[in-house]
Amino acid sequence: MLALIQRVSSASVEVDGATVGAIDAGLLAFVGMEPGDTDAHIRRMAERLLGYRVFEDPQGKMNLALKDTGGGLLLVSQFTLAADTRSGMRPSFSTAAAPEIAEPGFNKVVETCRQLHAGRVETGRFGAHMIVRLVNDGPVTFLLRP
Secondary structure, three states: EEEEEEEEEEEEEEOOOOOOOEEEEEEEEEEEOOOOHHHHHHHHHHHHHHHHOOOOOOOOOOOHHHHHHEEEEEEEHHHHHOOOOOOOOOOOOOOOOHHHHHHHHHHHHHHHHHOOOOOOOEEEEOOOEEEEEEEEEEEEEEEOOO
């Protein structure tokens, strides 16, 4: 499992012309599930999403986490993150979890984040063609593994 996180001023996901998830200031996390991801990986990733210090404290240092700021979290499933891009000019998706494994895993990430975070937790729609809009704050972008 991996997550590409971006600190945002706002972010939203649209499917078929309708907004399905939106947050104000917080984190947008694109989540890619891989074969072999376990409940322990899911729990650890949720803890990292909520605890990774990417927000500035009063001195301007990145010392605050989402759990400290109470900001929103927008989770978007993105299997392309788990692609194997090491050779050739076309990605291979053999390193990404199959949809029947990835969807329950992604849903567990969402559920765990909702249990652990008092702030807003929104999602895109698994398997849908999504339009993602964001205002990256910084820009601040990190790739996380559990």
